[in-house]
Amino acid sequence: MEPEPQPGDLIEIFRVGYQHWAVYVGDGYVVHFANISGSSGINLGQACSGKVKKRKLRHVVQNSRWQINNKLDTTHKPRPAQQIVKEALSYVGKKMIYSVHLRNCEHFATELRYGKAMSLQVIKVASAAGAAVAGAVIAGPAVAAAAAITALLVVKNSASMSTSSSS
Structure with a gap:
């Protein structure tokens, strides 16, 4: 059984293919940022x-x-827990631009806790894509193309799964 979260704690929720993130604000409540558009947001530049x-x-x-x-x-x-909670609550009900790559639930939660938006999920995917580019140099274009397509499919599947659970 998970220990009781404290105000300001980050909550990682394991969905199929990705993790959803929230900030615990007390009394059993969390504040979280969710894609509500029905679009995956996977295309770069797509808001x-x-x-x-x-x-x-x-x-x-x-x-x-x-x-x-x-x-x-x-x-x-x-940041101090009281500051994290106060800021999290100030965002409740606000609509904002959501982007899998640039502004997702993990970016939102880490920015509240640390004052800096970060997403380790995005960094992992970017690393996989970087490996595909490196493959072009080492193994040739055909192998690199296959690796790039695989990396993009992983990203696409992860993003489409994130929209199927509109938490």
Whole structure:
């Protein structure tokens, strides 16, 4: 059983193919940023509609596994919990641009906790795409093209799964 989250904690929710992120604000509630447009936002430069919501943690999690994940605390100083919660609550109900690559739920949550938007999911995908480019230099264009297509399919599938659960 997961320990009780504290205000300001980041909550990582394990969905099929990706992780959804939220900020715990107390009394069983989280604030999270969700894509509400029905579009995956996978194309670079494509803007989707997103909305910040406050909901009970158990409603956002549904049947998914979740954990408190403040692991970036080792490399980034967290802001005071009261400041994180106050700012998170100030966003509730606001519509903002959502982008899988540039402004997703993980970017939103980490910016609240650390003052800096980061998404390790995006960094991992970018690293995979970088490996495909490196393959062009080492193995030739045909192998690199296959690796690039595979990387794009992983990104596309991950993004399309993120829109199927509009938490």
